[in-house]
Amino acid sequence: ETWVYGFGGGTADGDASMKNLLGGKGANLAEMAKLGLPVPPGFTISTAVCTAYYELEREYPSTLSPQVDAALAAVEQESGKGFGDPENPLLVSVRSGARASMPGMMDTVLNLGLNEASVKGLAKLAGERFAYDSYRRFIQMYSNVVLGLRHDTFEHILDDYKERQGFELDTEMEAEDWKAVIVSYKEAVEKALGKPFPDDPKEQLWGAISAVFGSWMNDRAITYRKLNDIPTEWGTAVTVQSMVFGNLGETSATGVAFTRDPSNGEPIFYGEYLINAQGEDVVAGIRTPAPISRERADTLKSADAPLEEAMPPVYAQLREVADKLERHYKDMQDLEFTVENGRLYMLQTRNGKRTASAALRIAVDMARDGLITEEEAVLRLAPSQLDQLLHPTIAEDAVRDVIVTGLPASPGAAVGKVVFDSEEAFAMAEKGEDVILVRIETSPEDIKGMHAARAIVTARGGMTSHAAVVARGMGRPCVCGAGGLQIDTAKGVFRVMGREVKKGDVITVDGAAGQVLLGAVKMMQPDLSGDFGTLMGWADKARRLKVRANAETALDARTAVEFGAEGIGLCRTEHMFFDADRIPEVRAMILANDEAGRRASLAKLLPMQRADFEDLFRILEDRPATIRLLDPPLHEFLPHSDADMEEVAKASGVKVEELKRRAADLHESNPMLGHRGCRLGITYPEIYEMQARAIFEAAVNVAKETGRQPVPEVMIPLVGTHKELSILKAVVDGAAKAVFAETGTTLDYMVGTMIELPRAALQAGEIAQSAEFFSFGTNDLTQTTLGISRDDAGRFLKIYEEKGIYEKDPFVTLDQVGVGELVKIAAERGRKTRPGIKLGICGEHGGDPASVAFCHRAGLDYVSCSPYRLPIARLAAAHAAL
Numbered sequence: 001e002t003w004v005y006g007f008g009g010g011t012a013d014g015d016a017s018m019k020n021l022l023g024g025k026g027a028n029l030a031e032m033a034k035l036g037l038p039v040p041p042g043f044t045i046s047t048a049v050c051t052a053y054y055e056l057e058r059e060y061p062s063t064l065s066p067q068v069d070a071a072l073a074a075v076e077q078e079s080g081k082g083f084g085d086p087e088n089p090l091l092v093s094v095r096s097g098a099r100a101s102m103p104g105m106m107d108t109v110l111n112l113g114l115n116e117a118s119v120k121g122l123a124k125l126a127g128e129r130f131a132y133d134s135y136r137r138f139i140q141m142y143s144n145v146v147l148g149l150r151h152d153t154f155e156h157i158l159d160d161y162k163e164r165q166g167f168e169l170d171t172e173m174e175a176e177d178w179k180a181v182i183v184s185y186k187e188a189v190e191k192a193l194g195k196p197f198p199d200d201p202k203e204q205l206w207g208a209i210s211a212v213f214g215s216w217m218n219d220r221a222i223t224y225r226k227l228n229d230i231p232t233e234w235g236t237a238v239t240v241q242s243m244v245f246g247n248l249g250e251t252s253a254t255g256v257a258f259t260r261d262p263s264n265g266e267p268i269f270y271g272e273y274l275i276n277a278q279g280e281d282v283v284a285g286i287r288t289p290a291p292i293s294r295e296r297a298d299t300l301k302s303a304d305a306p307l308e309e310a311m312p313p314v315y316a317q318l319r320e321v322a323d324k325l326e327r328h329y330k331d332m333q334d335l336e337f338t339v340e341n342g343r344l345y346m347l348q349t350r351n352g353k354r355t356a357s358a359a360l361r362i363a364v365d366m367a368r369d370g371l372i373t374e375e376e377a378v379l380r381l382a383p384s385q386l387d388q389l390l391h392p393t394i395a396e397d398a399v400r401d402v403i404v405t406g407l408p409a410s411p412g413a414a415v416g417k418v419v420f421d422s423e424e425a426f427a428m429a430e431k432g433e434d435v436i437l438v439r440i441e442t443s444p445e446d447i448k449g450m451h452a453a454r455a456i457v458t459a460r461g462g463m464t465s466h467a468a469v470v471a472r473g474m475g476r477p478c479v480c481g482a483g484g485l486q487i488d489t490a491k492g493v494f495r496v497m498g499r500e501v502k503k504g505d506v507i508t509v510d511g512a513a514g515q516v517l518l519g520a521v522k523m524m525q526p527d528l529s530g531d532f533g534t535l536m537g538w539a540d541k542a543r544r545l546k547v548r549a550n551a552e553t554a555l556d557a558r559t560a561v562e563f564g565a566e567g568i569g570l571c572r573t574e575h576m577f578f579d580a581d582r583i584p585e586v587r588a589m590i591l592a593n594d595e596a597g598r599r600a601s602l603a604k605l606l607p608m609q610r611a612d613f614e615d616l617f618r619i620l621e622d623r624p625a626t627i628r629l630l631d632p633p634l635h636e637f638l639p640h641s642d643a644d645m646e647e648v649a650k651a652s653g654v655k656v657e658e659l660k661r662r663a664a665d666l667h668e669s670n671p672m673l674g675h676r677g678c679r680l681g682i683t684y685p686e687i688y689e690m691q692a693r694a695i696f697e698a699a700v701n702v703a704k705e706t707g708r709q710p711v712p713e714v715m716i717p718l719v720g721t722h723k724e725l726s727i728l729k730a731v732v733d734g735a736a737k738a739v740f741a742e743t744g745t746t747l748d749y750m751v752g753t754m755i756e757l758p759r760a761a762l763q764a765g766e767i768a769q770s771a772e773f774f775s776f777g778t779n780d781l782t783q784t785t786l787g788i789s790r791d792d793a794g795r796f797l798k799i800y801e802e803k804g805i806y807e808k809d810p811f812v813t814l815d816q817v818g819v820g821e822l823v824k825i826a827a828e829r830g831r832k833t834r835p836g837i838k839l840g841i842c843g844e845h846g847g848d849p850a851s852v853a854f855c856h857r858a859g860l861d862y863v864s865c866s867p868y869r870l871p872i873a874r875l876a877a878a879h880a881a882l
């Protein structure tokens with residue numbers, strides 16, 4: 001079996017298609033080498049080794065080591081250097097790379113291969129000071145990443161040394177100083193571990209390889225995988241690559257670049273770099289990097305010149321490489337490069353992470369330029385990403401009390417309370433508080449807190465710092481490098497320009513402007529025209545599923561139409577019962593002793609309901625509206641306070657004592673399975689009769705008024721038997737007949753049912769004799785199929801998810817093999833009785849991308865979801881069809 005894949009010198013064993021085996025980094029390094037780009041030679045140990053390593057309880061397959069030796073020999077040959085050679089040493093980096101990029105999760109070791117002998121060789125080639133500085137960096141990094149020693153052990157040693165010498169800066173350290181520090185570093189390692197720092201390069205190499213494989217199972221990586229749905233089985237690859245040095249002086253540099261702006265998608269060449277620096281210096285936010293091109297020079301607060309001016313030929317070459325890679329991969333690229341003595345080397349390329357608005361703009365631009373098709377553009381945007389575009393930004397006329405301005409690292413705006421600690425951010429968010437995480441800088445340990453926060457602010461770091469990259473990926477607004485901030489975590493305050501903001505104070509973050517504002521600032525709704533409209537248009541062309549909205553109020557209905565609803569899939573009439581002007585009458589009706597009493601109240605409610613439906617029909621024009629008759633247990637409407645009781649007593653003329661007795665009668669021990677849904681219609685048919693009459697009178701009135709044809713679809717909830725439905729269908733049909741006769745106008749309408757009980761799903765064939773449509777009420781169907789009450793699930797469902805009993809919250813993502821199976825059975829049996837029966841779903845699942853995909857596969861006609869999730873459903877439906 002082949003475990004190791006080499007690259008370099010214009011060829012490679014692998015290529016970009018082998019991401020599963022080589023990880024994203026390894027596969028793309030191979031591809032770049034094949035494209036003839038300047039890539040330092042190296043080799044990648046495949047993810048299959050990671051899998052084998054854990055299967056063999058952290059041992060390697062015996063055939064691995066000879067393959068590594070051979071690959072290393074090839075790199076020595078290509079580079080003309082020898083691994084551990086005291087004269088001309090080959091140094092390598094050991095890099096991790098999973099299939100999906102996991103920023104900051106895995107640790108890279110640089111300058112590996114340095115030891116007491118080879119450091120002398122390096123000194124002869126590149127200078128003594130440089131060699132010993134590299135050696136001490138290597139010891140520090142290796143000890144931390146591979147041997148598990150704390151960073152500050154080494155920082156203390158260095159600080160002590162500098163203090164004793166009276167030095168302020170690292171630049172004052174000479175070769176002899178570094179040598180002295182190295183001795184102390186090694187002593188510290190030996191003291192901590194009881195054995196010396198490894199001097200044998202081979203031992204160093206295997207230690208680093210094992211550390212990379214080992215880091216696949218560290219807490220940070222596990223958390224990241226969970227947040228991003230990355231399976232544990234994928235494993236990571238390890239890439240070993242010969243080092244190039246960006247820290248050899250003023251003609252050397254290191255940097256990262258994007259072929260387009262990752263925060264808004266603008267087609268400009270964009271990035272940051274540092275002269276005379278190595279590795280993660282740019283990302284770590286230790287020094288403020290300079291911009292790559294002139295175009296954005298003004299947004300970065302660097303004193304240094306853009307690469308375009310500092311190294312024009314390198315810049316020209318880099319730009320050429322970037323263009324070539326973008327055209328080759330047909331996507332925006334995120335590049336890592338190093339310049340060694342004026343020579344450019346490419347160290348990484350990948351499809352760049354981007355904000356949702358950047359993803360949108362890039363997809364639409366690339367499709368317009370013919371680089372990708374419209375369908376490909378639609379697939380470039382994940383439905384869940386749309387959420388970010390639908391969220392508010394700061395209103396243009398808002399009053400901005402700017403506390404501090406930093407870099408616009410991730411757009412969007414959010415309001416919340418200041419928190420300085422990630423654990424605390426997480427704990428407060430769990431309690432439902434909106435928090436803003438404010439940190440000097442972030443590291444992978446902060447991921448949980450960043451995810452819990454509404455927005456993130458950092459004092460240090462550039463546009464490619466950890467905070468910026470992670471926030472963009474999570475869709476959190478972020479301002480980073482807000483240099484004026486002085487954060488005093490211990491006291492729980494930050495100070496800036498003579499002002500003080502305490503923990504718990506409310507601030508607003510404007511990620512697009514890079515501003516932090518005092519207080520809760522006015523927000524603005526997002527723009528849904530432009531590129532957004534274009535892409536949604538392409539998505540609509542591609543999808544088969546129709547989308548509807550769950551809406552009761554005129555406001556919701558208008559939003560729904562604006563967001564592209566093709567009708568209302570669920571109008572919950574009970575929501576119309578709670579308004580202040582009618583609740584006393586609703587209560588009087590419920591507490592009435594007999595039918596006559598109920599009818600008296602219903603007569604007063606009829607015009608109110610009719611007016612509600614008229615509003616909806618006007619807004620919907622010719623679009624259908626599925627209107628569900630009264631569903632919840634009656635006691636949900638009951639008066640609780642004495643004042644409420646008095647009010648009902650006045651409205652109904654019944655004594656308070658009497659009302660209280662009736663209220664007690666209505667108590668149920670399990671209301672979810674009690675007197676609700678169609679059971680109300682069976683016991684009090686006059687309620688459904690009134691509602692049906694209100695619907696038909698409204699439809700007729702609006703038809704006369706507007707000349708349009710309203711399309712009412714009357715839906716009976718919680719049906720379990722055909723008999724229930726046939727009795728209630730007769731009530732609805734009777735009301736329609738009466739209204740049509742009274743008004744002399746006839747309209748098309750439908751009567752159907754929700755399928756939300758397992759029995760209804762199984763009896764769908766019979767039920768379809770009376771039902772002209774089914775709407776799967778997957779909220780209740782999930783509760784009744786799983787026997788789990790959604791309101792009580794909080795206590796145990798998380799643990800169920802953690803233990804993998806349910807992979808996802810079944811109330812968010814449809815349980816396809818259980819509840820979904822019932823949906824399929826009902827669809828099949830319903831269609832057998834009534835081919836062409838209309839099928840839809842109206843639970844929360846209608847706006848969940850995975851559930852929408854399921855509905856597409858199950859052949860349903862439409863999904864219905866809350867108005868704000870409509871674009872997500874439209875895009876998810878398009879993805880399912882493509």
Ligand code: ADP
Nearest residue numbers: 093095096104108241242243244279280336347
């Ligand atoms: P990450 O996955 O965290 O980005 P990388 O493996 O890309 O980690 O390494 C981080 C940085 O280390 C790179 O951006 C690059 O600057 C530096 N680096 C890695 N390998 C080499 C190398 N062979 N020569 C010089 N620098 C390197």
Ligand code: MG
Nearest residue numbers: 104106107108
């Ligand atoms: Mg890293």
Ligand code: MG
Nearest residue numbers: 025336347348
């Ligand atoms: Mg990298």
